[in-house]
Amino acid sequence: xxxxxxxxxxxxxxxxxxxxxxxxxxxxxxxxxxxxxxxxxxxxxxxxxxxxxxxxxxxxxxxxxxxxxxxxxxxxxxxxxxxxxxxxxxxxxxxxxxxxxxxxxxxxxxxxxxxxxxxxxxxxxxxxxxxxxxxxxxxxxxxxxxxxxxxxxxxxxxxxxxxxxxxxxxxxxxxxxxxxxxxxxxxxxxxxxxxxxxxxxxxxxxxxxxxxxxxxxxxxxxxxxxxxxxxxxxxxxxxxxxxxxxxxxxxxxxxxxxxxxxxxxxxxxxxxxxxxxxxxxxxxxxxxxxxxxxxxxxxxxxxxxxxxxxxxxxxxxxxxxxxxxxxxxxxxxxxxxxxxxxxxxxxxxxxxxxxxxxxxxxxxxxxxxxxxxxxxxxxxxxxxxxxxxxxxxxxxxxxxxxxxxxxxxxxxxxxxxxxxxxxxxxxxxxxxxxxxxxxxxxxxxxxxxxxxxxxxxxxxxxxxxxxxxxxxxxxxxxxxxxxxxxxxxxxxxxxxxxxxxxxxxxxxxxxxxxxxxxxxxxxxxxxxxxxxxxxxxxxxxxxxxxxxxxxxxxxxxxxxxxxxxxxxxxxxxxxxxxxxxxxxxxxxxxxxxxxxxxxxxxxxxxxxxxxxxxxxxxxxxxxxxxxxxxxx
Ligand SMILES: Nc1ncnc2c1ncn2[C@@H]1O[C@H](COP(=O)(O)OP(=O)(O)O)[C@@H](O)[C@H]1O
Ligand SMILES: [Mg+2]
Numbered sequence: 262x263x264x265x266x267x268x269x270x271x272x273x274x275x276x277x278x279x280x281x282x283x284x285x286x287x288x289x290x291x292x293x294x295x296x297x298x299x300x301x302x303x304x305x306x307x308x309x310x311x312x313x314x315x316x317x318x319x320x321x322x323x324x325x326x327x328x329x330x331x332x333x334x335x336x337x338x339x340x341x342x343x344x345x346x347x348x349x350x351x352x353x354x355x356x357x358x359x360x361x362x363x364x365x366x367x368x369x370x371x372x373x374x375x376x377x378x379x380x381x382x383x384x385x386x387x388x389x390x391x392x393x394x395x396x397x398x399x400x401x402x403x404x405x406x407x408x409x410x411x412x413x414x415x416x417x418x419x420x421x422x423x424x425x426x427x428x429x430x431x432x433x434x435x436x437x438x439x440x441x442x443x444x445x446x447x448x449x450x451x452x453x454x455x456x457x458x459x460x461x462x463x464x465x466x467x468x469x470x471x472x473x474x475x476x477x478x479x480x481x482x483x484x485x486x487x488x489x490x491x492x493x494x495x496x497x498x499x500x501x502x503x504x505x506x507x508x509x510x511x512x513x514x515x516x517x518x519x520x521x522x523x524x525x526x527x528x529x530x531x532x533x534x535x536x537x538x539x540x541x542x543x544x545x546x547x548x549x550x551x552x553x554x555x556x557x558x559x560x561x562x563x564x565x566x567x568x569x570x571x572x573x574x575x576x577x578x579x580x581x582x583x584x585x586x587x588x589x590x591x592x593x594x595x596x597x598x599x600x601x602x603x604x605x606x607x608x609x610x611x612x613x614x615x616x617x618x619x620x621x622x623x624x625x626x627x628x629x630x631x632x633x634x635x636x637x638x639x640x641x642x643x644x645x646x647x648x649x650x651x652x653x654x655x656x657x658x659x660x661x662x663x664x665x666x667x668x669x670x671x672x673x674x675x676x677x678x679x680x681x682x683x684x685x686x687x688x689x690x691x692x693x694x695x696x697x698x699x700x701x702x703x704x705x706x707x708x709x710x711x712x713x714x715x716x717x718x719x720x721x722x723x724x725x726x727x728x729x730x731x732x733x734x735x736x737x738x739x740x741x742x743x744x745x746x747x748x749x750x751x752x753x754x755x756x757x758x759x760x761x762x763x764x765x766x767x768x769x770x771x772x773x774x775x776x777x778x779x780x781x782x783x784x785x786x787x788x789x790x791x792x793x794x795x796x797x798x799x800x801x802x803x804x805x806x807x808x809x810x811x812x813x814x815x816x817x818x819x820x821x822x823x824x825x826x827x828x829x830x831x832x833x834x835x836x837x838x839x840x841x842x843x844x845x846x847x848x849x850x851x852x853x854x855x856x857x858x859x860x861x862x863x864x865x866x867x868x869x870x871x872x873x874x875x876x877x878x879x880x881x882x883x884x885x886x887x888x889x890x891x892x893x
Contacts, residue, residue, distance in 0.1 A: 273311060273338035276362050277347065277354040278547070280570075281335055284398040284540035286559075286868025288844040295351075296397055299537050302350040303414070303530045304469050311338040311515075312412040312538045314404065315363045316480070321553045321563055322599065324592075324877025328553070330563050332545040333404050335538070336362045352539065365409070365478060367510040374487055375509040381480050382487040383408070384504055385512035386494065387523030388475035391532065392501040398540035405560075406494050408480035411515070412473065412538060420470030423527065424460045431456060459529045468530040474523045475536070477502065478513050544863065544870045546570050550757075552596035554863065555874040564863060564872045568597075569757065571824035571865060574800035575791050579808055579839065580829025585859040586804040587616060587763055589827065589874050591629045591884040594761060594802070598633040598720070604757040606633055607745050608722045609738060612764045616886050618722045627883055635720035638741075641727035645714035646740040647684045653747055655681070661743075662688065665736055666703025673699065685711050707736055717748055738768065739786070746790055749797050758799040760790065765803035769816040778815070788818035808835040812842075826864040830856040845869075 284292050313336040321328050337343070338359060347354045366378040374384045400410060417423055431453045435445050462468040479494060481487040495502065503524070511517025543557060544564045551567035568574050580586045598606055610617045618637040620627030630637055638644075648658040659678045662685065668674055676696050682688035689700050710733070723741050728734040742760075749758050762768055768787050771778050791801050803819055805811060808831065811820040820826070820842070828839060831853050840850055843864055852871055853862055859874040876884065
């Protein structure tokens with residue numbers, strides 16, 4: 262064992278946990294922007310920083326099944342606060358106590374390897390040079406093989422001097438060789454060119470110079486497994502890494518004399534851009550309320566997704582009928598309902614027939630509603646949806662009533678608006694002349710909506726399909742939506758809310774005869790929910806098989822307000838519409854065109870991930886629709 266002199270304390274007082282930006286999952290343009298931000302971030306560093314990417318295991322539930330998931334956690338340690346630079350670069354991150362950053366604890370040093378406090382076998386490698394042929398973000402290729410990647414960066418104030426010194430040295434050697442008539446070897450020639458370019462870039466202020474140390478720790482259950490992992494890593498990084506005997510402990514822990522901590526390399530910003538560490542093909546949110554969305558078809562790992570971590574909480578789901586939209590919503594929302602037992606959940610059931618309110622056997626027992634503990638409200642029964650209670654202002658209520666009664670004349674609408682009423686009956690009572698007649702006749706079909714009383718519960722499924730008339734159905738849906746929205750605004754912001762509209766086209770649909778929406782009020786209203794929901798901690802989930810409805814008007818606003826989008830199988834006409842707005846690569850378009858039931862593409866600010874909605878046996882039994890409905 263080597264004597265370990267006085268431990269060298271790293272002196273990092275600040276630690277941040279960052280979220281990976283999935284470079285490989287982003288459209289090319291976005292990936293470039295991320296790398297530019299990364300370069301800017303590096304250039305702004307004024308004191309040493311340490312990047313630590315550490316393996317982590319957690320459990321995730323899928324219905325009654327439990328999976329063990331492995332994923333990386335991403336940390337940045339610094340000597341100074343660095344929130345502003347992180348935010349400026351768009352990396353975000355939350356501050357954590359430095360002691361919470363996981364650290365290997367070595368208890369025995371065996372030369373080739375060390376043993377940690379958990380009895381695992383550990384070995385540490387230091388990087389000697391940048392491996393040939395690597396693309397930006399290449400470090401992530403190692404994440405499946407390593408326990409930890411650690412990158413220490415020290416910006417060199419004297420960057421230009423250092424580079425010039427190296428350049429002069431190389432030039433002197435070259436000159437000496439030329440004098441002796443010996444050739445300059447190509448590697449040296451290459452380095453001279455690189456150093457000259459670096460000197461120029463540094464002089465021009467485009468780049469900075471760093472001392473960088475990159476360490477890789479592997480960890481296994483026994484010596485054999487460790488040897489195998491070593492071989493795998495070495496063969497990937499042919500000659501670019503080294504693991505000196507007895508150095509695992511100082512290299513793994515960063516404690517020891519300078520010479521024992523691993524190789525330090527001079528690197529410019531340009532060279533370091535390729536070392537972008539916060540990338541991965543896995544899509545895993547580390548938050549407790551993240552739920553399993555399915556299996557990542559790129560990595561085989563689970564997609565663990567927390568919609569409340571995005572810039573807004575809306576989800577737009579597209580897909581041909583029968584390819585798994587509703588099943589995905591049921592899986593997603595029920596898992597969320599379990600992860601957050603206090604979340605409010607309101608669901609508008611299918612317009613064809615109840616599938617959230619009733620299970621495959623046609624009863625509440627065995628249904629989605631039962632699973633999340635929701636009450637069912639059948640809107641074909643007499644309700645108490647009083648427009649004057651439901652809307653926020655009397656003007657909004659009278660405008661809605663005028664629309665229902667088909668009153669378009671400005672003078673009649675104005676007259677209606679002037680009447681002070683507490684409910685529809687009082688309104689009709691107080692109206693006079695032709696307005697009264699128009700109201701009586703026009704509102705007759707809608708009477709049921711306000712004939713009784715209704716209660717809004719914390720979790721509720723609304724059944725619209727038993728209403729025969731489509732205009733009454735749309736009025737009911739709109740009233741309930743307004744009712745929910747008003748309630749959402751009154752609830753404490755910290756409580757999560759979720760509004761689900763399966764077959765959401767009904768809410769943004771236009772009348773084909775007039776080309777106008779059925780409910781002019783709703784045109785502003787549905788997008789308002791989508792746009793402002795996050796202020797109230799509310800998520801809006803909308804599913805549709807009619808892509809064209811989402812390409813213009815209110816549908817477009819909803820789509821553009823959804824930070825999370827899911828595309829299940831589509832035909833080529835729909836793909837043509839979606840490809841541009843969603844930046845779908847040709848490969849992704851092919852995938853969607855041939856996607857099987859339950860397969861889809863997750864599109865979020867973190868990147869695009871093809872996935873498969875993986876269900877437990879119990880979930881599938883509960884969520885499936887009856888065969889005759891599947892074909893619809
Ligand atoms: N992830 C899945 N795994 C297995 N079967 C599925 C999955 N998703 C959907 N299905 C089956 O396909 C049927 C139709 O799916 P559904 O979600 O109702 O489609 P959509 O709402 O898009 O019309 C479901 O009733 C179920 O039997
Ligand atoms: Mg459906």
